[in-house]
Amino acid sequence: MTGDAPVSPAAPAVRTGTGDGRHVIVVGAGAAGLAAAERLIAAGRTVTVLEARKRIGGRAFTDSVGGQIFDAGAAYIHFRERNPWVGIAEGLGVPLTRHRGWGGGRGFDGTSPLADAFRDERNAARHRLWDRMEALDVEGADRSVADVVAPGDEMERWVALRYAQQAIGEEPHNVSVADIMAQWEGADDTVREGYGTLVARSGQWLPVTLEAPVHALRWGSGGVEAETPKGTVKADKAVVTVPVGVLAQGIRFDPVLPAEHRAALERLHGGALTKVALAVGRDRLGLPSPADLFEIRSGFVFECFPYDRDLIVATIGGDPARELVARGEAAAVAHATDVLAGILGERVRGQVVAGKLADWVSDPWARGSYSVAAPGHLSARAALGRPVGERLFFAGEATAGPGSMTVGGATLAGRAAAEAALGSAA
Ligand SMILES: Cc1cc2nc3c(=O)[nH]c(=O)nc-3n(C[C@H](O)[C@H](O)[C@H](O)COP(=O)(O)OP(=O)(O)OC[C@H]3O[C@@H](n4cnc5c(N)ncnc54)[C@H](O)[C@@H]3O)c2cc1C
Structure with a gap:
């Protein structure tokens, strides 16, 4: 992430102090x-x-792969109701698009589509986890997200794992309930130009x-x-x-x-949230546009064809992201392609024309995705x-x-x- 093209105008030479207190x-x-x-x-x-x-x-950086632009870091204008970037975009004449919302998408376990019952069980587990997090006295006795999962509730444990990894880029036992509960509310916007x-x-x-x-x-x-x-x-x-x-x-x-x-x-x-962007052929693997997919073993979430681009952005967080980044870009792109091929079939391989890893973990000027x-x-x-x-x-x-x-x-x-x-x- 360090060898990026200059975006700023000519850099002035560094100056010494003015000595005027200003x-x-x-x-x-x-x-x-x-x-x-x-x-x-x-x-x-x-x-x-x-x-x-x-x-x-x-960490707000719009990169490109195979001629398609994608946000390697921040992509969503979270909590648009109170986010200063809604007004800044308006002032600059940059249109925003309301995000379609989270939690949809087709799920897979390896190569097998998840049954409809999975979605219902997952949603019920989410509610149980939320209720317990909201009931926690975070002022007096904050705990980790892993700690509030009901013992023996495997679905709730899985929901907590993927939520912490995708939202914070960290494993649930390292995530504070008070911290995560302070973060999320409201609607999100996106920006066509990135x-x-x-x-x-x-x-x-x-x-x-x-x-x-x-x-x-x-x-x-x-x-x-x-x-x-x-x-x-x-x-x-x-x-x-x-x-x-x-x-x-x-x-x-x-x-x-x-x-x-x-x-x-x-x-x-710094947590570890990482993206692998895959440029794909025009036939879009036979999927509708847009489409969201997720695969429960790898931890990947695939956002397909944002702004109708020939592009799939795979996001992964926590320890799986650290492991992915440690393997390097070529292996990371191959792994994301493998998981996608498991979901959609072997023909995916011929249709991924380029791939890029957004590595914020080993980037010396980021040292992690966010705090x-x-x-x-x-x-x-x-x-x-x-x-x-x-x-x-x-x-x-x-x-x-x-x-x-x-x-x-x-x-x-x-x-x-x-x-x-x-x-x-x-
Ligand atoms: C994969 C990913 C997805 C994300 N998704 C979203 C999202 O959808 N929505 C959202 O709102 N946020 C998202 N974020 C978080 C968001 O990108 C950051 O919270 C935000 O950009 C941080 O801004 P900042 O100014 O605090 O830090 P930075 O943007 O990191 O700015 C710090 C600057 O300091 C520079 N720097 C570092 N070290 C030095 C040094 N020694 N000397 C001089 N300069 C130095 C860096 O190069 C950098 O330009 C995401 C982040 C990642 C990594």
């Missing part, structure tokens, strides 16, 4: 960083955005220095200094918007971050978001509170961090 560095040009930069510039601050990749947008394209379009006017990974960040009473291969940038404050795995291991803070932030980073980690809070530690998100010494301000999907893990949450968190930086005394 220069802010923004680390990372994903949704949170772009939102923070926009707000700071609007308030008249001098802003230097330092981005590690060759492009802006971060969510990643929309995010990049919205930020294309911002002064982003690309290919400038921050390796070290010094902070103290005199200001901040960000070390990059293109030089050291000095400023008064920094808004840091990199993913949790990069915060924990990819940037050397000097002095080290306060204990509260280090503890928060031990309780948040997961350990059971009992939802408060780590707020702790991570607290400013440090009126110099460092943290934002991103991990710090967003309800609606975190999403592009919309990251944007709101970026704006809030910018406001905090503007309001701080330093």
Whole structure:
């Protein structure tokens, strides 16, 4: 995911501090960083955005395979009722499409179609699991999703497994009920040109220095200094918007971050949600368009022909996604094709014309799909978001509170961090 084509305009050279108390560095040009930069510039601050990749947008990235575009990262504008991207898209004249909803689709167990009774049993198990999660006192006694499954209820255990893997990219025993319950509500929209394209379009006017990974960040009473291969940038404050795995291991803070932030980073980690995009021939394997399929052994969900494209996007999460990514792109594409061939027949093989793996797990600038809070530690998100010494301000999907893990949450968190930086005394 690192060798992407540039989307941002010409990158300015890195600049040194202005010394006038008004220069802010923004680390990372994903949704949170772009939102923070926009707000700071609007308030008249001098802003230097330092981005590690060759492009802006971060984990919102529209890629292509065999001439078909697909969102390698974020694809759905979740909770459209309160998502800032609905208004941003409208402002840019980008039309949105209401998603047809979740939970449909034809299911398979290996090569065998699942009986109709499976759907009813699955839906009943979902309700049982939901009721138990909603009844849990998450303030006082949060537990993992695996812990709330009724002992011996195999269907409920399976529902919890696939829900945690597909929604959070993690295994149920590592997923906090409080965290997952804070995430999901409302309807979703999609973007024909791609969510990643929309995010990049919205930020294309911002002064982003690309290919400038921050390796070290010094902070103290005199200001901040960000070390990059293109030089050291000095400023008064920094808004840091990199993913949790990069915060924990990819940037050397000097002095080290306060204990509260280090503890928060031990309780948040990047999950593993991965996609394999398969470009297919025009006859569309004889399926209607659109179509959703899922296969219960592998954990794959197949979204077929989004926006009537000759394309199938396979999504997989949790440990199966980690295993898939570890095997490399060619093996991942072959595995997704094998599962699809099991469902639809051997002729699938001749019709998959190209494939691409979206690997956010080993990507050094993502280190996971999106943040997961350990059971009992939802408060780590707020702790991570607290400013440090009126110099460092943290934002991103991990710090967003309800609606975190999403592009919309990251944007709101970026704006809030910018406001905090503007309001701080330093
Ligand atoms: C497979 C997948 C599917 C998803 N689906 C959805 C979805 O449908 N809807 C939704 O809302 N969300 C979805 N998400 C989550 C969404 O993509 C993220 O929550 C959101 O994009 C995060 O924005 P951010 O600004 O917090 O982080 P990022 O987008 O990761 O931005 C951080 C930026 O920092 C840069 N960076 C990293 N390290 C450094 C460094 N050392 N120096 C400088 N720059 C650095 C990165 O390159 C990146 O550009 C999905 C994510 C994945 C991976």
